[in-house]
Amino acid sequence: MTTLEQDRATEVEAADRPLSALDRCDSCGAQAYVRVMLSGSELLFCAHHAHKHEAKLRPMAEVWHDESHRLGA
Numbered sequence: 001m002t003t004l005e006q007d008r009a010t011e012v013e014a015a016d017r018p019l020s021a022l023d024r025c026d027s028c029g030a031q032a033y034v035r036v037m038l039s040g041s042e043l044l045f046c047a048h049h050a051h052k053h054e055a056k057l058r059p060m061a062e063v064w065h066d067e068s069h070r071l072g073a
């Protein structure tokens with residue numbers, strides 16, 4: 001495994017940690033249920049804004065970590 005691959009694995013692992021009540025939507029401040037890793041930056045969205053931006057952002061995102069299913073639980 002190259003260093004670059006290791007860095008990427010670490011990044012993906014961090015991106016995959018569960019979202020908590022402290023994670024807030026970047027657009028509206030509601031509790032975040034989706035984390036998007038995009039060009040090395042982390043974006044957080046509530047289910048509403050994740051859905052709104054999904055068509056545009058998802059094809060570009062390195063990680064699309066979606067916990068919005070927990071809303072219905």
Ligand SMILES: [Zn+2]
Pocket residue numbers: 025026027028029030045046047048049
């Ligand atoms: Zn929002």
